[in-house]
Amino acid sequence: MAYELKSARFLAREVLEKALAPGDAAIDATMGNGHDTLFLCESVGPEGRVYAFDLQPAAVQRTEERLREAGVWGRAKLFCLGHEHMREQVPEPVRAVVFNLGWLPGGDHSVTTRWETTHEALLAALDLLLPGGVLVVCAYPGHPEGDRERLELTAFLSGLSNRVYNVLHQRFLNASPGAPECFTVQKL
Numbered sequence: 788m789a790y791e792l793k794s795a796r797f798l799a800r801e802v803l804e805k806a807l808a809p810g811d812a813a814i815d816a817t818m819g820n821g822h823d824t825l826f827l828c829e830s831v832g833p834e835g836r837v838y839a840f841d842l843q844p845a846a847v848q849r850t851e852e853r854l855r856e857a858g859v860w861g862r863a864k865l866f867c868l869g870h871e872h873m874r875e876q877v878p879e880p881v882r883a884v885v886f887n888l889g890w891l892p893g894g895d896h897s898v899t900t901r902w903e904t905t906h907e908a909l910l911a912a913l914d915l916l917l918p919g920g921v922l923v924v925c926a927y928p929g930h931p932e933g934d935r936e937r938l939e940l941t942a943f944l945s946g947l948s949n950r951v952y953n954v955l956h957q958r959f960l961n962a963s964p965g966a967p968e969c970f971t972v973q974k975l
């Protein structure tokens with residue numbers, strides 16, 4: 788099969804791929820193991836800039852290693868800091884922001900994203916988005932905090948004005964309960 792519609796992360800990547808062009812600026816709000824940061828660095832090219840956040844030093848270290856190995860280290864600025872501080876740290880408007888909620892795969896499950904700080908970061912991210920820019924969020928409702936986050940996220944995004952934003956929510960109807968879901972926002 789040449790094209791396989793397979794996961795929330797895949798849906799998010801498709802949007803990011805279409806929205807980003809060489810020279811753009813982008814934000815990874817949840818660096819984790821650095822897969823999304825690397826994807827953003829590759830998408831914005833040598834002239835682009837990527838700002839990435841995570842609370843955990845291990846995430847920042849893994850991401851730095853990944854970017855150095857891929858030869859794109861110069862394109863990124865990594866912050867060992869909660870994404871709720873994004874507004875003070877990102878000095879320019881951006882074309883795309885990605886949130887991959889939950890905990891660090893292979894890490895401490897008690898360090899998970901929480902709605903209160905996710906909400907604060909989303910408000911900053913929406914302000915930082917350029918017109919035409921996109922925000923993508925992968926949510927993981929398969930655990931209690933993830934479920935609460937998905938419910939709050941749905942309510943928050945549903946309330947955004949359709950004169951300013953287009954908002955899309957995608958989930959696989961025949962997936963197991965708790966499967967990841969993808970939310971996409973475009974600023975008009």
Ligand SMILES: C[S@@+](CC[C@H](N)C(=O)[O-])C[C@H]1O[C@@H](n2cnc3c(N)ncnc32)[C@H](O)[C@@H]1O
Pocket residue numbers: 816817818819820821822823824840841842843846868869870871887888889890891892898899900901904905
């Ligand atoms: C599912 S992982 C991200 C995966 C990552 N995008 C990747 O490509 O490997 C979620 C990450 O969010 C981080 N996190 C939790 N609370 C955060 C916060 N307030 N600000 C920034 N990152 C946070 C966790 O430490 C964890 O590494």
